[in-house]
Structures are given as C-alpha cells and as structure tokens.
Amino acid sequence: MDFQLPTSRPARAGLSLLAGAMMCAALPPWGWWPLCIIGVALWALLLDSQPARSRFWVGAGVGLALYLPSTVWMVKMTPVGWPVAVSIWFPLVFGIVSAACPPKFALVALPGLVVLSEWVRWHAPFGGVPLSMFAYTQGRGPLLPIARVFGTLGVSGAVAVAGCALAALLRTNTRRRGAIGAVALVALTVLSVVAPSGHDVKEITVAAVQGGGDQLTEHWATDYDEVLQRHLDAARSIDEPVDLIVLPENIVNVDGYWDTSPQRAKVTDLAIEKGATVVVGVVEDRDSSENFWNFATSITPTGEQQGRYDKVRRVPFGEYVPLRGLIAQFAKGQLPGRDAMPGTGPAVLDTTLGRLGVVISFETFFPRRVRDALHNDAQIVLNPTNGSSYWLTQVQTQQIATSTLRAVESGRWLVQAAPTGFSAMIAPSGEVVSRTAISEQNVLVERIALREGTTLAMWWREAPILLMAAAAVAVAWRAQRRRFLAAAAEPAPETAPAEVPL
Structure with a gap:
C-alpha cells in the first residue's frame, strides 16, 4: 500500500513546515542528522503531481521552517538583515527550487536543484551567505566521507538523494528507483572512504x-x-x-x-x-x-x-x-x-x-x-x-x-x-x-x-557535481515532457452515441 499524504491545503502547509523543522533539527547544535533525510523525503512527496504554484508555496514553507530557528542568532548581529533573510530570501530560494521540479519527476530533479541552489547561496548575495546547508547535518553523519570525492556540495546532494530514495521506497511505482538510489549512495560512501x-x-x-x-x-x-x-x-x-x-x-x-x-x-x-x-x-x-x-x-x-x-x-x-x-x-x-x-x-x-x-x-x-x-x-x-x-x-x-x-x-x-x-x-x-x-x-x-x-574534491573542484546536478534536472524535465506528449497523443475514449427517442 502506498504512503498517502492529506490533500487539504492547511494540512499540506503544516506538513511543509514540519519538513523544514525536521531539517533544522538535523543541523548543529541539535545534530539529529536522520531527520534531514526524512524531512527531504516529506518535501519531495509534497511536490508530487502538484501545479507550479502549489510547489512554490510548499518550498517557501520548508525554507521558512528550516531557517527561522536555525538563524535566530542573526537577530543580535543584524536586526535589519535577519528579518529580510528569513522572511524573503530563504523562502524564495526554496520556493524556486520546488517550483523548478517537474510535477511527476520531482524525486529525480530535487537533489540536483538542491546542489545548484546551494552553489548559488555559496556565491550570492554579497559573495555568499552559506548558512544551514544540508551538508552540515553530516559533520557526524555517515555521508561525510563523500566530501573527499565530491566536496561539500556532493554531501548536500547525497543527503537529498537519500531523502528522495526514501520517498521513492514509499510508493509502489517508484520503489525500484528508490532501491537503486539507496544502493548507489551506499556504494559511493564506501568508495569515498578509501579515496585518495x-x-x-x-x-x-x-x-x-x-x-x-x-x-x-x-x-x-x-x-x-x-x-x-x-x-x-x-x-x-x-x-x-x-x-x-x-x-x-x-x-x-x-x-x-x-x-x-x-x-x-x-x-x-x-x-x-x-x-x-x-x-x-x-x-x-x-x-x-x-x-x-x-x-x-x-x-x-x-x-x-x-x-x-x-x-x-x-x-x-x-x-x-x-x-x-x-x-x-x-x-x-x-x-x-x-x-x-x-x-x-x-x-x-x-x-x-x-x-x-x-x-x-x-x-x-x-x-x-x-x-x-x-x-x-x-x-x-x-x-x-x-x-x-x-x-x-x-x-x-x-x-x-x-x-x-x-x-x-x-x-x-x-x-x-x-x-x-x-x-x-x-x-x-x-x-x-x-x-x-x-x-x-x-x-x-x-x-x-x-x-x-590532494583529494579528488580538490583536484576536480565543483565541476563534476554541478554537471551531474544539471543533468539530473534535465533528465527529469525530459521525462516530464515525454509523459506530457504521450498523454496528449492518446486518442480520446470513444463514447456510445446518444439514443434519440423516436
């Protein structure tokens, strides 16, 4: 039996806030790292089969609940910048990431978009404000060795892959893809341990x-x-x-x-x-x-x-x-x-x-x-x-x-x-x-x-993980387009002619 989410708007808004709060609890100083993976899984499921506007507001809720508590220290340092960052910038970034996911293939695109968005936040605004990134949840987590191969962006991407694999395992039609993603992630982690x-x-x-x-x-x-x-x-x-x-x-x-x-x-x-x-x-x-x-x-x-x-x-x-x-x-x-x-x-x-x-x-x-x-x-x-x-x-x-x-x-x-x-x-x-x-x-x-x-991460810099992230997003949207065209090409179901009374 598939895992089902509520369909009412208030319930989905509450679940988006819950997803962000779980990601927040995975960050230091709390450090409950499995919650970030669960939070990403819930985020991905909330995006499934939703229109772009709904996806945007799901992401905005996730971003707000993640960053409101995890950046509260900023209020003492910059009482002007903190409200702007929490109420506008971070929800906007997460809203755009969510809206950019194809509705039927969000599980494929979301890890790539997480990587791309974190790269942006490492460079903008004002040269970068890299706060509360997914990778920070792995300071004492099992995915940390991946930094040796694909750097910090790779660790953030791995956290997102783990979450999307978990979400896929909860649905019958995506269970095989979820299992493949989980096995690939375990293999990458093991290889990273022995990497130069x-x-x-x-x-x-x-x-x-x-x-x-x-x-x-x-x-x-x-x-x-x-x-x-x-x-x-x-x-x-x-x-x-x-x-x-x-x-x-x-x-x-x-x-x-x-x-x-x-x-x-x-x-x-x-x-x-x-x-x-x-x-x-x-x-x-x-x-x-x-x-x-x-x-x-x-x-x-x-x-x-x-x-x-x-x-x-x-x-x-x-x-x-x-x-x-x-x-x-x-x-x-x-x-x-x-x-x-x-x-x-x-x-x-x-x-x-x-x-x-x-x-x-x-x-x-x-x-x-x-x-x-x-x-x-x-x-x-x-x-x-x-x-x-x-x-x-x-x-x-x-x-x-x-x-x-x-x-x-x-x-x-x-x-x-x-x-x-x-x-x-x-x-x-x-x-x-x-x-x-x-x-x-x-x-x-x-x-x-x-x-x-040196390590592979230092040698090839961020290019491989950025290319893989962009490729994941492109593949997801290509699959979405094919599904749309296939649905449009299907003939309309035939209906019996209406009986005309004599």
Missing part, C-alpha cells in the same frame, strides 16, 4: 589557545589588552615543547599599525620564550576612520615576522556593509561604523615549519578558500576565529561541522582557535580529536601531521 586523501610528510606538535571569557561581548565594550593577556597567560601555561601555537582571530586590536605596536612585542616575546612559531590574529586600523584590516601573521621562534594573510571573505553586515549608502538611510544606527578591507593574496603563510593554510573565521564556510590554500601547497589548515560576539552556539557548532567538511575534502588537519570557543583539532578523516567548551580557558595540544597530496 594525501599523505603525511612530518609530524609537529600544535597548540590551539583559547583564552576564555564571556559570550555576547561587543567590540566597543571589550578590553583588548585584557583579551590578549588572557591568551598570553594561557599559552605560557603550556608545559611541553610545541612547534606551533595558534592564537585566535583579532585578539590583537591595534590603534595604528601592528608592526610598531607594543602588542607585537608581546607576541614576539611569547614566540621566543616558547621556541615556537606563533600564528596570531590581528586587527589594525592604520589611523583610518573608515576602514580596518583583519589578518593573520606568524612570528618565528627567533622573533621574526614571516608572512601575512589578510582576510578575503568578509562577513556582510558584520565586517562591512554592502550598499552602505542605501542601507544607511534605513538602519544607520545599527550598522558597523567601518568596513574591513578585503585581502587579495593566497590563503597561506610561509614559515620555517612549512606552508600553513589560513582561513580566518567566516572563511571556513567557503570551500573555495581552503581550495585556494591547497592549490598554494598548504600542508595544514588553520582557522583562527572569533565567535565571542554571537548569541547562542548555533554559529559555533555549525562552524565545527563546516571545518570538519573542510578537513575531509582537503585531506589536511584543521586547527581552529577561538577566544571563547569552540576551539578544535580535526583530523583529515573528519574526527574531531579534541574540542573545548564555551567560555573556558583551555589549550589543546596535539601531535599532528603536515600533509601533501
């Missing part, structure tokens, strides 16, 4: 320093001398030899220039004292009232500065304001006063230890930033970050999930250091080897490997 991931070159001892402190702290209310001192004290508590010390993003905040600042002297003293390379996150304003510069730099054990990487992907409405002249007319008192200047260089630091890949904070959400590091021969990926201004732990837990994806798809160890959490050491397999708690002062110390070589 690079090789170790040498081992080093790395320390990720978390100075601790309260969450939800604002820039204007922060004593940066105290913040730096907490981290220096924590680093000095390391009681074993280390090769590399990673300090978080912007724990050094300089009025003027870093090169001539007393803060640089303090970090240099730490590097010399510990006999280690120190990577530190710095913000300097160069005496500008309009801009600031957010970068990471390294200090050698002899006190020399080696390399500098300026953050390329800035947080919209956090580190800069897109269309400032227009938006300031409506929300002038709620906008950052200065804009970060974007960097233009490769995402690496050349040091005596080797070439260190660096993605600062928000950049770890973008596969292309880690890809830039790998294509410039990075042997490890560092993620100095700062989530101390965020409300709740949604961003921080999603960041751990996305950093896990970056580690797997790059075949590199990833070291994340945050002032108030989470800091973590993540292996190329995706295992979170160690992680701090929120607000505590702690130092993670691990023996890890610098690595060379």
Whole structure:
C-alpha cells in the first residue's frame, strides 16, 4: 500500500513546515542528522503531481521552517538583515527550487536543484551567505566521507538523494528507483572512504589557545589588552615543547599599525620564550576612520615576522556593509561604523615549519578558500576565529561541522582557535580529536601531521557535481515532457452515441 499524504491545503502547509523543522533539527547544535533525510523525503512527496504554484508555496514553507530557528542568532548581529533573510530570501530560494521540479519527476530533479541552489547561496548575495546547508547535518553523519570525492556540495546532494530514495521506497511505482538510489549512495560512501586523501610528510606538535571569557561581548565594550593577556597567560601555561601555537582571530586590536605596536612585542616575546612559531590574529586600523584590516601573521621562534594573510571573505553586515549608502538611510544606527578591507593574496603563510593554510573565521564556510590554500601547497589548515560576539552556539557548532567538511575534502588537519570557543583539532578523516567548551580557558595540544597530496574534491573542484546536478534536472524535465506528449497523443475514449427517442 502506498504512503498517502492529506490533500487539504492547511494540512499540506503544516506538513511543509514540519519538513523544514525536521531539517533544522538535523543541523548543529541539535545534530539529529536522520531527520534531514526524512524531512527531504516529506518535501519531495509534497511536490508530487502538484501545479507550479502549489510547489512554490510548499518550498517557501520548508525554507521558512528550516531557517527561522536555525538563524535566530542573526537577530543580535543584524536586526535589519535577519528579518529580510528569513522572511524573503530563504523562502524564495526554496520556493524556486520546488517550483523548478517537474510535477511527476520531482524525486529525480530535487537533489540536483538542491546542489545548484546551494552553489548559488555559496556565491550570492554579497559573495555568499552559506548558512544551514544540508551538508552540515553530516559533520557526524555517515555521508561525510563523500566530501573527499565530491566536496561539500556532493554531501548536500547525497543527503537529498537519500531523502528522495526514501520517498521513492514509499510508493509502489517508484520503489525500484528508490532501491537503486539507496544502493548507489551506499556504494559511493564506501568508495569515498578509501579515496585518495594525501599523505603525511612530518609530524609537529600544535597548540590551539583559547583564552576564555564571556559570550555576547561587543567590540566597543571589550578590553583588548585584557583579551590578549588572557591568551598570553594561557599559552605560557603550556608545559611541553610545541612547534606551533595558534592564537585566535583579532585578539590583537591595534590603534595604528601592528608592526610598531607594543602588542607585537608581546607576541614576539611569547614566540621566543616558547621556541615556537606563533600564528596570531590581528586587527589594525592604520589611523583610518573608515576602514580596518583583519589578518593573520606568524612570528618565528627567533622573533621574526614571516608572512601575512589578510582576510578575503568578509562577513556582510558584520565586517562591512554592502550598499552602505542605501542601507544607511534605513538602519544607520545599527550598522558597523567601518568596513574591513578585503585581502587579495593566497590563503597561506610561509614559515620555517612549512606552508600553513589560513582561513580566518567566516572563511571556513567557503570551500573555495581552503581550495585556494591547497592549490598554494598548504600542508595544514588553520582557522583562527572569533565567535565571542554571537548569541547562542548555533554559529559555533555549525562552524565545527563546516571545518570538519573542510578537513575531509582537503585531506589536511584543521586547527581552529577561538577566544571563547569552540576551539578544535580535526583530523583529515573528519574526527574531531579534541574540542573545548564555551567560555573556558583551555589549550589543546596535539601531535599532528603536515600533509601533501590532494583529494579528488580538490583536484576536480565543483565541476563534476554541478554537471551531474544539471543533468539530473534535465533528465527529469525530459521525462516530464515525454509523459506530457504521450498523454496528449492518446486518442480520446470513444463514447456510445446518444439514443434519440423516436
């Protein structure tokens, strides 16, 4: 017997919200990953045999229920941007995805459209706002290894395939296709486990320093001398030899220039004292009232500065304001006063230890930033970050999930250091080897490997998964057209002539 859904409009609206809510519950910090697959299955079934307008509103309901709770942290950061994103942008994207599915072949097209829509959201608006993606549900899920072959988009597509396969298994006429999809997904996951991931070159001892402190702290209310001192004290508590010390993003905040600042002297003293390379996150304003510069730099054990990487992907409405002249007319008192200047260089630091890949904070959400590091021969990926201004732990837990994806798809160890959490050491397999708690002062110390070589995801980039996604959508619509033409060509059923009374 086939699985049947209610046909009334209120019931279907409620089910679309339920589907989105299940996807939301699969995301960090909740992490009930099977619910995303079930939610996608329900979404796909709601699209079956429905007109385009109904499909659009189903998708809008899914998008609203997924993003309203999973992005509620944004209200503290951007009270203007959050209502727009939740009430317009995300429902619109999911509505378009749903309406673009052919009514009789939504199970075939939906995974491809999910991949294409997530690619769009990794690039737009404002360079990309990749929040609450399907792949993040797999930070501790079974489909994570697929990132090694098809990257993060491949993991999102795999989640959608799993959901559509489940939906197909619930209907008699599609059960065979559902079984084929499920078997193919299992085979891909197994092959991904043994796919190339690079090789170790040498081992080093790395320390990720978390100075601790309260969450939800604002820039204007922060004593940066105290913040730096907490981290220096924590680093000095390391009681074993280390090769590399990673300090978080912007724990050094300089009025003027870093090169001539007393803060640089303090970090240099730490590097010399510990006999280690120190990577530190710095913000300097160069005496500008309009801009600031957010970068990471390294200090050698002899006190020399080696390399500098300026953050390329800035947080919209956090580190800069897109269309400032227009938006300031409506929300002038709620906008950052200065804009970060974007960097233009490769995402690496050349040091005596080797070439260190660096993605600062928000950049770890973008596969292309880690890809830039790998294509410039990075042997490890560092993620100095700062989530101390965020409300709740949604961003921080999603960041751990996305950093896990970056580690797997790059075949590199990833070291994340945050002032108030989470800091973590993540292996190329995706295992979170160690992680701090929120607000505590702690130092993670691990023996890890610098690595060379590459993964298939880094080698062929996103082209294969995008081509497969587009092909799935094209095949689905071609099948829909054939069915339409076949139905139109069928002769109308013959009717008996009406009897005329004499």
